[in-house]
Amino acid sequence: MIYAKMAEPAARRLLEVIRELVDGDLIEIYQTRESLAQRLCTPLNDLMAVIICPSDGKDLHDIIKIGDLLWDVRVILILPDNRDATVNQGHVLKPRFVAYADGDFADVSLVLSNIINRDRRRAGRTAVGYLHPVS
Amino acid sequence: MAKILIIDDDEMFCQLVSKKIKEMEHEVDYVLTMAAGISRSQDESFDLVLLDVMLPDGNGLDALPKIIASEGEPEVIIITGAGDVDGAEIAIRNGAWDYIEKPSSLNMITLPIMRALQFREVKNTSRKSISLKREGIIGNSPKMKACLDMLAQASSNDANVLISGETGTGKELFAWAIHKNSRRADGNFVVVDCAALHETLTESVLFGHIKGAFTGAIRTQDGLIRQANGGTLFLDEAGELPLSIQKVFLRVLQEHRFRPLGADHETRSDFRLVVATNRDLKKMVEKGEFRGDLLFRFQSVSIDLPPLREHPEDIKELVIYHMTRLCERYGKELKGFSPDFFDVLKMHDWPGNVRELISTIDRALAAAQDDPILFPQHLPVHIRIRQAQASLGKEKKERVSPATRPAAKEGVVLPPLKDFRNLVLIEKEKQYLRDLMSATAGVIKDACKLSGLSRPRLYALLSKYNITRPKG
Numbered sequence: 245m246i247y248a249k250m251a252e253p254a255a256r257r258l259l260e261v262i263r264e265l266v267d268g269d270l271i272e273i274y275q276t277r278e279s280l281a282q283r284l285c286t287p288l289n290d291l292m293a294v295i296i297c298p299s300d301g302k303d304l305h306d307i308i309k310i311g312d313l314l315w316d317v318r319v320i321l322i323l324p325d326n327r328d329a330t331v332n333q334g335h336v337l338k339p340r341f342v343a344y345a346d347g348d349f350a351d352v353s354l355v356l357s358n359i360i361n362r363d364r365r366r367a368g369r370t371a372v373g374y375l376h377p378v379s
Numbered sequence: 380m381a382k383i384l385i386i387d388d389d390e391m392f393c394q395l396v397s398k399k400i401k402e403m404e405h406e407v408d409y410v411l412t413m414a415a416g417i418s419r420s421q422d423e424s425f426d427l428v429l430l431d432v433m434l435p436d437g438n439g440l441d442a443l444p445k446i447i448a449s450e451g452e453p454e455v456i457i458i459t460g461a462g463d464v465d466g467a468e469i470a471i472r473n474g475a476w477d478y479i480e481k482p483s484s485l486n487m488i489t490l491p492i493m494r495a496l497q498f499r500e501v502k503n504t505s506r507k508s509i510s511l512k513r514e515g516i517i518g519n520s521p522k523m524k525a526c527l528d529m530l531a532q533a534s535s536n537d538a539n540v541l542i543s544g545e546t547g548t549g550k551e552l553f554a555w556a557i558h559k560n561s562r563r564a565d566g567n568f569v570v571v572d573c574a575a576l577h578e579t580l581t582e583s584v585l586f587g588h589i590k591g592a593f594t595g596a597i598r599t600q601d602g603l604i605r606q607a608n609g610g611t612l613f614l615d616e617a618g619e620l621p622l623s624i625q626k627v628f629l630r631v632l633q634e635h636r637f638r639p640l641g642a643d644h645e646t647r648s649d650f651r652l653v654v655a656t657n658r659d660l661k662k663m664v665e666k667g668e669f670r671g672d673l674l675f676r677f678q679s680v681s682i683d684l685p686p687l688r689e690h691p692e693d694i695k696e697l698v699i700y701h702m703t704r705l706c707e708r709y710g711k712e713l714k715g716f717s718p719d720f721f722d723v724l725k726m727h728d729w730p731g732n733v734r735e736l737i738s739t740i741d742r743a744l745a746a747a748q749d750d751p752i753l754f755p756q757h758l759p760v761h762i763r764i765r766q767a768q769a770s771l772g773k774e775k776k777e778r779v780s781p782a783t784r785p786a787a788k789e790g791v792v793l794p795p796l797k798d799f800r801n802l803v804l805i806e807k808e809k810q811y812l813r814d815l816m817s818a819t820a821g822v823i824k825d826a827c828k829l830s831g832l833s834r835p836r837l838y839a840l841l842s843k844y845n846i847t848r849p850k851g
Contacts, residue, residue, distance in 0.1 A: 285708050348595065
């Protein structure tokens, strides 16, 4: 799941990187806080990660307001800048990885790849996230 | 003055120890059997129990959980005449305060008693003065309470904490709760997911870098250790930390100073470290995969979270809490539970622990749709099969008397698949109809609506299984 405004160049670069790792069918994109919140209020079966890429500090602040909906979800955060105030705000979401919008996201690709591989290994062991559908 | 109970079949020993304890100005009594000990501990509130292992009516270690969970939640010192390393481990893991051999001198028993009572006094004083923020940690079983006590202690100082436990036991929740209950609650809680980081990234992510330090370092960037200054650094899956990084990190822990990549001077960071792992770091040290000196630094305080199968008494509270949370999130009406819903959940092993339980509740809610009651049939198939197998095993034992039971290969109980399927269907149909009558108070119109059955069909099934409607 990606939260990003696709009009932003960083968002488009990010999506290109993710598409190299994950089938397009398995990627959900949300461009407004309201649509993201609505989605997070529905079952999140097998969700591996939510990549939050706010466009600016205010956008980040707005996402933090729905932070409760992200408490049980793995968050990868792309911060708009590396100022102390922005970084400190970002850590409220307890992200598993933090990158920055002016980067090339090669690091995000490596981290996401590790997460996907780890989840697949765990699913094989415990069937979490790969439960049989209820009949 | 404390109240102490001795459970030991050696009456002379009990009398001698009682005399010693009275000299310490405590109240003391003794019983000679395990059953009497369990009964007394449940009827009265004791501060300390001295429990023998070899009792005439059983092994004292079997009584340990019941005694710890009794009214006074006493500390327990296990006493035995024959030192047993495995027994000591079992005792301590199940909450015993100490494990000692019957001393040749009675004076040797006073020190453990004094220490246990001192510990209890400090614990009770801390409990009164600390209002612990649980931050979503659910459970009041003895095992969870022991972990929460450790959490409270860890929150009161800046010592490094090592939280261990299987996947899905709530290690991050505990780390967060330690942070929120500490003096650093207003600082950053910085997560380092050691398993997600690639080895090439780890150093830069942790320590930061200056512009140009490597290809792609387009600006100077603080690392996570610096970002945790004044707050808490949470190292998750610490067993995945590369050996090369472990060496550098050890120095950071010792001196709270480090050098960002490419920098010519060091930086300081005042952070509090909480570490989590589902791996056995001691074994990794033995294999040379983890540094022993670093492990030593990590475990100033250790919290070992139990797997869910070891505290099934918390399942009901967990289910109710997360079901409520999920219903609020989805904007659904709260649901009730059929009487056997929790019984089925308690039969499962939960290899994925609480995380798996939450996922199961989520799926059950989806399966139930608008049904107001959650039944076992809403649970995933693999959990229901487990319960059906357990029921079949019990029925088979009841049908075959010991005299006629044929010799069978131990451990192999497997009916033909067709029979198994039929039995499962019959059992589950019967149970469903009983639950249906219970949920609708026997009102046929409501039962038809809830079940989707026609009136004639419902009457036929009730007759087939001889199920009567509840009397209104």
